[in-house]
Amino acid sequence: FCTPCLQECLKPKKPVCGVCRSTLSPGSRALDLEKQIETTETTCNGCNKKMYLSKMRSHAASCSKYQNYIMEGVKAVTKEPLHNSRSFPNRFTFPCPYCSEKNFDQEGLVEHCKALHSMDAKQVVCPICASMPWGDPNYRSANFMEHLQRRHRFSYDTFVVGDPFVDYDADEDDMMAQVLMRSLRDK
Template identity: 25%
Template sequence: MAEELSAATSYTEDDFYCPVCQEVLKTPVRTAACQHVFCRKCFLTAMRESGIHCPLCRGNVTRRERACPERALDLENIMRKFSGSCRCCAKQIKFYRMRHHYKSCKKYQDEYGVSSIIPNFQISQDSVGNSNRSETSTSDNTETYQENTSSSGHPTFKCPLCQESNFTRQRLLDHCNSNHLFQIVPVVSTYV
């Protein structure tokens, strides 16, 4: 127990957040070579997308790790003992219960959306149904990203497709995924 507490004191609150989804770790897994920790789902998704590299430092990840990552049980145990502040209401919550708290925290929901889940990144499809990740199109009716600030001081956004406004980041993502998922629109990528 004393060893565990002394090991726990070397952790900071940031160590309990996944570098991929930016949320409190859910089922943490650790890479063997570089010792980086991720949510299991984030890590497996990154492995499907990028192949053989750590999503954080691009270090090598073994084939066995990619298929069955090792759980960071030491970190899970520490998350059960230590508390952190909610990002929005500053209430002290045990880290392993933080995601559950986010589901009922009104301030968190106003800022980030209704629930604390890993975002669903959608891949657009062309008119034939082929997936496009970074295709570019040069069209004259391209919408620009627009950010405003609400009276509460939080940034709000306008949907570039239907012009509905006053969305938080998460609510804009949810809105586009539920209302415009299959809508085909020209896209210009700034990453050429």
């Protein structure tokens, strides 16, 4: 993770996991996970030495073979990129359309706008909608706060539990219908 994204996940008000975005419980240590890290063996990809996961970070910092292994991977990736990352829109973090503060997840953007921009009448483009295939990146919402509360109470991709992906090629009404059907089925 880059520093701004990681900092957004660890905001004191609402720390969330950097991978799944679920809320972290402040002050409670994952003792079962610590024990698993202390007792799980792994092998260094550089020198093939066996060690516990808890020792891997310090070993990797001093193992020249591991550092060479990492550099070879970096060279391979930078030499032949598999795809142009610019062709895939970012649908996970969004800038505030009022003040351009960056790296909000969908829920964070809604909270930010409610807290700081609820009285701002300026017409703005919804960054969430603009990232969707059906979204118009030039459409300015007449009442952005109402739009946020009506359209973005949940995220399509995190609401649909169990699906490894969401079909972003479907239009917005189809997506909404899929989510509603699954919510009724899961009750």
